[in-house]
Amino acid sequence: xxxxxxxxxxxRAKAQETLLALADVKEKIKLLADFKTQxxxxxxxxxxTEEMDAIDGGLLEEATNIIKELNKxxxxxxxxxxxxxxxxxxxxxxxxxxxxxxxxxxxxADMLLRMYVRWGEKQRYKTRVVEKSMGExxxxxxxxxxxxxxxxxxYLSGEKGTHRIVRQSxxxxxxxxxxxxxxxxxxxxxxxxxxxxxxxxxDLEISFSRAGGKGGQNVNKVETxxxxxxxxxxxxxxxxxERSQLANKIKALSRLKAKLLVIAExxxxxxxxxxxxxxxxxxxxxxxxxxxxxxxxxxxDVRTGYETSDITSVMDGDLVPFIKAYLRYKYTMSSTTxxxx
Amino acid sequence: MRLGAPTDRVKLKVGIRDLYSLWRRRIEERRPFQYIxxxxxxxxxxxxxxxxxxxPRPETEILVDLVxxxxxxxxxxxxxxxxxxxxxxGSGAIAIGxxxxxGSGGCRKVIATDLSSVAAQVASFNVQRYGLxxxxxxxxxxWFEPLKEFQGKLTGLVSNPPYIPSMNIPGLQAEVxxxxxxxxxxxxADGLDDLLHLCHGAASMLRPGGYFAFETNGERQCxxxxxYMENELKGSFLDIQVVSDFxxxxxxxxxxxx
Numbered sequence: 031x032x033x034x035x036x037x038x039x040x041x042r043a044k045a046q047e048t049l050l051a052l053a054d055v056k057e058k059i060k061l062l063a064d065f066k067t068q069x070x071x072x073x074x075x076x077x078x079t080e081e082m083d084a085i086d087g088g089l090l091e092e093a094t095n096i097i098k099e100l101n102k103x104x105x106x107x108x109x110x111x112x113x114x115x116x117x118x119x120x121x122x123x124x125x126x127x128x129x130x131x132x133x134x135x136x137x138x139a140d141m142l143l144r145m146y147v148r149w150g151e152k153q154r155y156k157t158r159v160v161e162k163s164m165g166e167x168x169x170x171x172x173x174x175x176x177x178x179x180x181x182x183x184x185y186l187s188g189e190k191g192t193h194r195i196v197r198q199s200x201x202x203x204x205x206x207x208x209x210x211x212x213x214x215x216x217x218x219x220x221x222x223x224x225x226x227x228x229x230x231x232x233d234l235e236i237s238f239s240r241a242g243g244k245g246g247q248n249v250n251k252v253e254t255x256x257x258x259x260x261x262x263x264x265x266x267x268x269x270x271x272e273r274s275q276l277a278n279k280i281k282a283l284s285r286l287k288a289k290l291l292v293i294a295e296x297x298x299x300x301x302x303x304x305x306x307x308x309x310x311x312x313x314x315x316x317x318x319x320x321x322x323x324x325x326x327x328x329x330x331d332v333r334t335g336y337e338t339s340d341i342t343s344v345m346d347g348d349l350v351p352f353i354k355a356y357l358r359y360k361y362t363m364s365s366t367t368x369x370x371x
Numbered sequence: 372m373r374l375g376a377p378t379d380r381v382k383l384k385v386g387i388r389d390l391y392s393l394w395r396r397r398i399e400e401r402r403p404f405q406y407i408x409x410x411x412x413x414x415x416x417x418x419x420x421x422x423x424x425x426x427p428r429p430e431t432e433i434l435v436d437l438v439x440x441x442x443x444x445x446x447x448x449x450x451x452x453x454x455x456x457x458x459x460x461g462s463g464a465i466a467i468g469x470x471x472x473x474g475s476g477g478c479r480k481v482i483a484t485d486l487s488s489v490a491a492q493v494a495s496f497n498v499q500r501y502g503l504x505x506x507x508x509x510x511x512x513x514w515f516e517p518l519k520e521f522q523g524k525l526t527g528l529v530s531n532p533p534y535i536p537s538m539n540i541p542g543l544q545a546e547v548x549x550x551x552x553x554x555x556x557x558x559x560a561d562g563l564d565d566l567l568h569l570c571h572g573a574a575s576m577l578r579p580g581g582y583f584a585f586e587t588n589g590e591r592q593c594x595x596x597x598x599y600m601e602n603e604l605k606g607s608f609l610d611i612q613v614v615s616d617f618x619x620x621x622x623x624x625x626x627x628x629x
Contacts, residue, residue: 246431246622247428250403250426250546274416275617277415
């Protein structure tokens with residue numbers, strides 16, 4: 031209706047937007063119409079074979095193929111619908127941090143690291159652990175994984191949050207059952223050029239690791255680390271993977287921009303300036319999944335309710351059912367809110 | 372991560388025995404890691420370094436940004452006259468950094484000087500490696516000696532001179548005190564000998580409106596230099612600033628020739 035309204039053309043930008051949305055919807059309708067036709071074709075063939083006395087193998091095969099292709103196409107269509115966020119197509123960066131629980135939590139973080147690396151490899155992403163900070167006794171304090179490949183971010187974005195483990199801790203002197211936590215953060219792996227966003231210097235708090243003593247010529251250093259905080263929102267990124275101050279600063283800024291862009295998208299803010307800082311803080315602590323090793327075996331996602339007792343496969347990187355369940359859940363949530371607008 | 376098959380081989384640059392002796396030197400003699408691998412990552416560069424050449428410091432990375440900012444905002448010379456000097460260039464780090472940051476549009480030539488012939492060789496090697504031999508000229512000699520022809524004509528002057536007080540040298544971290552060249556570290560009794568020489572040199576070598584930036588040992592030296600320039604060299608400079616490094620120490624003194 032809007033396209034035929036002559037007043038539409040008064041605002042070129044709005045007109046362009048509406049036309050693009052229109053083209054999008056038209057394409058979807060065509061796709062669905064195609065699906066419908068194919069279903070009808072298959073139906074016709076089945077009816078034909080029912081009416082005929084002899085079963086025509088060739089016809090049945092045709093029907094089977096139509097249905098097979100149709101299923102694949104439907105899966106792809108559903109996936110594109112589920113992964114339609116602006117960054118879903120990109121690669122991903124996962125940052126794991128051991129939470130409360132001491133050495134047990136650090137070992138838990140290490141287990142999560144392995145789980146995601148295994149998932150990445152199974153899904154055939156180029157998976158690299160770019161940073162790893164070892165715990166004093168065991169496990170890791172933190173680690174960062176980069177996964178290159180299409181849709182890594184779309185699949186992994188639901189992994190963001192706190193993961194909780196319940197088990198008989200090998201690090202507990204009495205072998206008691208213990209609960210530990212680890213935080214997982216996911217950011218899109220955006221190529222530097224694609225981030226058309228400038229963050230004003232005054233909004234950034236940049237600090238580097240100190241040399242100790244007077245610094246400069248007095249000291250020989252091999253490591254450098256940068257921490258950048260976006261003061262208005264409190265979002266912080268730490269980078270220690272690169273080998274010079276400048277390189278770490280560039281990478282940290284890049285990660286920070288990616289994080290902010292995602293948060294802006296989630297909050298439906300059209301600019302980074304509009305991000306609500308309090309909402310950012312609240313999200314970080316969200317518990318999303320429980321992994322129980324003892325006294326029974328269960329992994330349960332608290333958002334979707336999806337659960338499995340095959341905890342071994344999950345820890346070996348078998349996350350597909352959890353991811354799918356979350357994507358569907360997210361889709362349902364967003365389309366409900368759309369309808370409520 | 373994954374355990375490879377027993378037939379997987381790990382490739383090493385150097386044999387195990389040699390690796391072990393290199394490691395021993397690192398641990399027992401505190402030989403700097405950068406000298407062992409022969410290079411240092413600095414800004415977006417990989418620079419060759421060896422005994423006899425100061426290992427570029429992370430703090431010094433900012434010097435290049437200070438120069439780039441100054442050129443953008445203030446330096447006022449015709450393009451084809453822009454000659455910069457990096458004094459005590461060591462590995463050539465600063466010279467290469469500013470040549471790349473300013474580009475052919477920002478400077479015509481960078482003269483990098485050093486008293487040490489080892490440094491001059493290493494700097495030349497690094498300059499070649501980055502293909503900047505048409506922009507950067509390495510000259511062996513003491514401070515401004517090799518630059519006489521540019522008196523009053525330099526667009527910019529940068530330096531990370533030796534600034535550690537002589538008596539502090541024995542107490543330095545072993546990697547520094549026992550392995551890096553004393554020539555690059557010892558700034559005399561209060562560490563200011565070379566810095567003061569540079570201030571005088573800046574007054575005579577820079578063109579009007581020319582820019583200088585020096586790295587120092589910290590707040591005391593920065594304050595002293597600012598004071599010295601405003602009083603003993605009164606009328607020579609304007610817009611004298613002290614810039615802190617990333618750890619919050621006052622580290623650099625910058626300004627313009629009047």
